[in-house]
Amino acid sequence: MADRGEDQDAEVEDELYEVVDITDYARRHQWWSRVFGNNSGPIAEKYSVATQIMMGGVTGWCAGYLFQRVGKIAATAVGGGFLLLQIANHSGYVQVDWKKVEKDVNKAKKHLKKRANKAAPELNSFIEESTEFVKRNIVLSSGFVGGFLLGLAS
Secondary structure, eight states: OHHHHHHHHHHHHHHHOOOOOHHHHHHHSOHHHHHHOTTOSOGGGTSOHHHHHHHHHHHHHHHHHHHHHHHHHHHHHHHHHHHHHHHHHHHTSOOOOHHHHHHHHHHHHHHHHHHHHHHHHHHHHHHHHHHHHHHHTHHHHHHHHHHHHHHHHO
């Protein structure tokens, strides 16, 4: 009899649990709906055109300005390094084996070509996602591009 009571308890416990299909749940309850509310979607649905252009322009200008500053610093550092290397080479402080440098550069090129072919699917999917974002938020993207160009010029 005790065996039969345990079987009934096991059946009752099995009935209490509900099987949840996680993929269906994820489709119905998206994380951005909880974070941003149910009215979250493309920016074009939430803000006016003027606001979108302003937001895109300001963020684009900031990105362009930073890109300009960091680019100048990087170019100065790389160019200065090559200049110092050439001065040291001509002064006799450093002896550069240019044949070995050329050999190593060619080996690196081959290695990069092999890795570039493997990374192509991820890159293509990123490009497709970016293109979709730009299409959905064309006004914001236009403001960003204009602001970026202004940031580069300032």
